[in-house]
Amino acid sequence: MVITVGLIGNPNVGKTSLFNKLVGARQYVANWPGVTVTRVEGATSYKEQTLHFIDLPGLYTLSATSLDEKVTRDFLLYSPPNVTIVVIDSMSPEQGMYLLLETLELNLNVIAVFNAIDEAKKNSIKFDKSSLESYLRVPIVLTSAHTGEGITELMETILATFRKPNRPKLLDYGPEIESKVAEFEQYFEDKYNKRFLSLKLVEGDKFAMELLKKDVEPTSVLPSNMSDLAIKIAKRRYEYVMNVLNRAMSKSESAITSMEAIDHVFTHKYIGxxxxxxxxxxxxxxxxxxxxxxxxxxxxxxxxxxxxxxxxxxxxxxxxxxxxxxxxxxxxxxxxxxxxxxxxxxxxxxxxxxxxxxxxxxxxxxxxxxxxxxxxxxxxxxxxxxxxxxxxxxxxxxxxxxxxxxxxxxxxxxxxxxxxxxxxxxxxxxxxxxxxxxxxxxxxxxxxxxxxxxxxxxxxESIPLVMELPRYRFPSLSNVATxxxxxxxxxxxxxxxxxxxxxxxxxxxxxxxxxxxxxxxxxxxxxxxxxxxxxxxxxxxxxxxxxxxxxxxxxxxxxxxxxxxxxxxxxxxxxxxxxxxxxxxxxxxxxxxxxxxxxxxxxxxxxxxxxxxxxxxxxxxxxxxxxxxxxxxx
Amino acid sequence: MKSAAIQLWIMLIASLLVGTCYIFQGDLIFGIIILVFSMVFLLGFREFGKPSYSYRIAHIYVGSILIAITSGYILASFLFSLVNLIIGEEIMDLKISDILLMLLGVYSSYNIYRLRKNAIRPEKKDIE
Known part of the structure; x- marks a missing residue:
């Protein structure tokens, strides 16, 4: 029996490091976003089961725009894996959890992995795992691809999730959006995930428009206040994420962290x-x-x-x-x-x-x-x-x-x-x-x-740069050698x-x-x-x-x-x-x-x-x- | 711990001295590099406002890291040049400026350790 496991997440959250740890591979890992631009596959055996892992390019949202993001979205939509792991950065989990909420709309078997837990520990960030599980309604595993912490637990969770599929109840976006979603579902063929595509249509996603039934004209069905609805959807997801984090994550504040100190000087306008x-x-x-x-x-x-x-x-x-x-x-x-x-x-x-x-x-x-x-x-x-x-x-x-x-x-x-x-x-x-x-x-x-x-x-003209800067870390000899x-x-x-x-x-x-x-x-x-x-x-x-x-x-x-x-x-x-x-x-x-x-x-x-x-x-x-x-x- | 301003002065003067020493010994570019790093300490004095103390600490911390890297680089170059003995060529000649830089590097490493312990490093707590 082969279990396919897809690894998705924001860029530079350690998906490839986790993939390497899970399958014993030596894929190139860099400390900046956008290194994996195509899918990478590898397999391993665990408890007489073959686990086939697929490391997918990073993305912030399933409304994919670049070619590598489309690879991930198409994979999840057209050939969904048995288990999907959403890798979230423990140091800044907000955007990763946003992607998690979107992924849940695809009705997949999802596990949320909070990676880089070792760095979170060093920075006094604390997670209440049971609270996270009860609010997000998916299995949570805290891992460190760097130290190997939580890897065995993740393997066990993959098997358990595969045997007992867990497809949690979806987030409620309120009557205005939910009625639009229900209305739009009729415009898609039965072979697609109608709710996901309807939500994407409300968000103004071009890909969802392309998948409308042939006799449906996008301009005739889309509401005039579409951009307002898209903002409401994003706002609702972020509100939910922040509420969960307020209850399940604690952080101690210090005067200035090492990273802030280094960033202050290295990105200084005169001396940088x-x-x-x-x-x-x-x-x-x-x-x-x-x-x-x-x-x-x-x-x-x-x-x-x-x-x-x-x-x-x-x-x-x-x-x-x-x-x-x-x-x-x-x-x-x-x-x-x-x-x-x-x-x-x-x-x-x-x-x-x-x-x-x-x-x-x-x-x-x-x-x-x-x-x-x-x-x-x-x-x-x-x-x-x-x-x-x-x-x-x-x-x-x-x-x-x-x-x-x-x-x-x-x-x-x-x-x-x-x-x-x-x-x-x-x-x-x-x-x-x-x-x-x-x-x-x-x-x-x-x-x-x-x-x-x-x-x-x-x-x-150029589109302005929006880029999440990775954390500073002490370079490991093995990564530099690779x-x-x-x-x-x-x-x-x-x-x-x-x-x-x-x-x-x-x-x-x-x-x-x-x-x-x-x-x-x-x-x-x-x-x-x-x-x-x-x-x-x-x-x-x-x-x-x-x-x-x-x-x-x-x-x-x-x-x-x-x-x-x-x-x-x-x-x-x-x-x-x-x-x-x-x-x-x-x-x-x-x-x-x-x-x-x-x-x-x-x-x-x-x-x-x-x-x-x-x-x-x-x-x-x-x-x-x-x-x-x-x-x-x- | 000495005040941030005194630390900035010490590191600024010491790094300016080492940089000038390199320039006078004919190593112009390396001297300029040390002077660039000394500007990190100088710009620390320009930090005003409420979090100025923290940002001055940031300038001492990062400037010390840069000086430590540079002195480590000189040390590594010297160690690599020992391979020259195998092929019968001369090893790297350490100049006065190199020695001064390495001494400043040792002091910078002590600075980094002390700042991480007292001013920057967050306290550790157990996590579930």
Missing amino acids: IPIFFALMYLAFNFTFKASEPLVGLIEVGFQKLTDLIGSNSIFTSLISQGIINGVGSVISFIPSIFALFFALGIMEESGYLPRIAFLMDRAMYSLKLTGRSFMTLLLGFGCNVSSVMAARGLTDERERVTTILVSPFVSCSARIPVYLMIIGIAFPNHRAEAFFVMYLLSIALTALSARIINKIVMKG YMWNRGKHFLQKAGTIILVASVIVWVLIYFPDPTNIENSFAAMIGKGLQFIFAPLGFQWQTVSALIFGSVAKEIIVSSFAQFYGGVGNIVLDPVTASALMVFILGYIPCFATLAAIKSETNSLKYPIISVVYSLSISYILAFLVSIIGRVIV
Whole structure:
């Protein structure tokens, strides 16, 4: 027997942490809302029963507007699970309980889980479980996904609820609304939950209007005072929630809490942004200092291996130059990448990064985006595909498409080894500063592009940001390690697949037709043939060829350079050309995976084409400007 | 416990000294970072009105956390550089400003502990 259990709740209440605890999974958990944008499934056995858990994207109300919220609503409506768990944040349960009342209208077997009970304890928040159960008329379980408290009780409650279905009496909204609901029920087919859809219709939900019987015109049945009724429904639910909490929850007040103190300073109107930049600089500096010895160790190891094998025959050349030198030059940057994501993981896991979204909201609004876009774009620092996919959490279509189109300008992990290589060659004494500038440029280019796209392609105004800030928490090592691994693993996977294959192809293009002189190779022919386009930027044929190969995946630029020059240590680049090259790489052409994601998320070929043409043009113009200004100064 | 204003003065002057020391030793950006953090203490004096005491405490608390993080970062960088011994390269050279920052970091950690105990941390109660 398989029991399906759906996990729903507001964003960032710990659904995925709870899911991981229940099924022993390692899904990525972040301390900010909107991480789960699609359903995730996992199963476990308990008392000879198979429990099939489905972790659903977070939402505040079942009147879903964004794509990820619709996933949750449609799942509950069209394929309801045997048991539905509504996860509520114990620290601020009001909105979670509002969603619970809405869910009860769906006539499901519901369990209310008050999660993060350990943090509630620390903050002297006390729940009277029996009062909650008697007022809400559903089983209540107090859990902590962090410590594991209440997990066994939850498993027992799932089995008990499944065996003895508990579908409580619904909330009474008063005669005016109840009569409208009763009247509207006739407009829906019997296969639907009529009461739920009628309530949604009174609330003015577009989805409910779409499900009306074919001969019913929404405009003819909807009352003129519909928005007043919707407000009355929301008010009635909140009144009920507050009454329950007044009776079942107690809180002790203190002068100032740790979170209030931290928030007061980190979101300070004068010092908030400078603190953010200072902490980012520390993170980048840490990346270099922490990883430098390990990078050196790996480089020495690969160099010794290359020398040992030599390159006298075609076979040894393929192994030493094509594979070890080509792939090894990329692999040697792995400690830096993992160190960077470790530092960013701490900032995100602690709950600090969402505050930056809050601080940046005013600036983002002037770009016709919001702080929520900023959070989505932050995912792009790992992989641009992630931010393109996460944009489905944005409610406004114009904002969603704009975010998708500017995502490729966020410096993803694939670009890190390229920057590290170039900075190491051209700016050996100012590496952290140069790296920091590249990230600032990345943010500036993203902002500029958002402005341009909103001016030309996607016209409209932004919906103001309403965002619940997560609590600060001490980052757990396991969560930071998971963050670091999830962001960095793409790099390792690519090293063993696409970079390996590309390195061998580059080696073939270098080795043939004349193994004795690289200037006569196919790679040189390609680079020299197109060099005239890049001549204004000061790029040699090696750079041109590397950029062409790197359009598949940016790391291949490093591999190509290492093979053209016989090792990263032999590359020569002056600071001006290096700067122009980095600026060009920052923007030029999204990788194939990102282009595929843009096409699938926009369901159109137009946007990937716009992305390629725009990114090539803007990066060329900017690199040209850097080259001109740099040569004038130097 | 000393008054919030005296604490703010102590931390402000100490962090300004360390930041200036970094700038004079040629580490301009790191010096600016310490000066940015010292502004947290300076802005603590701008807190007026009824809850000003609590907010001044907030500035001492968060400023101390930032200084502790920065000194922890210097310590971690030094420890990581010990790996250099394996490949025969030099370890990180600790300058006077680094030592001063680490000492200030120790004092900041004590500040954080003391504030959490006396001014910020809520008392614990059992929960059903």
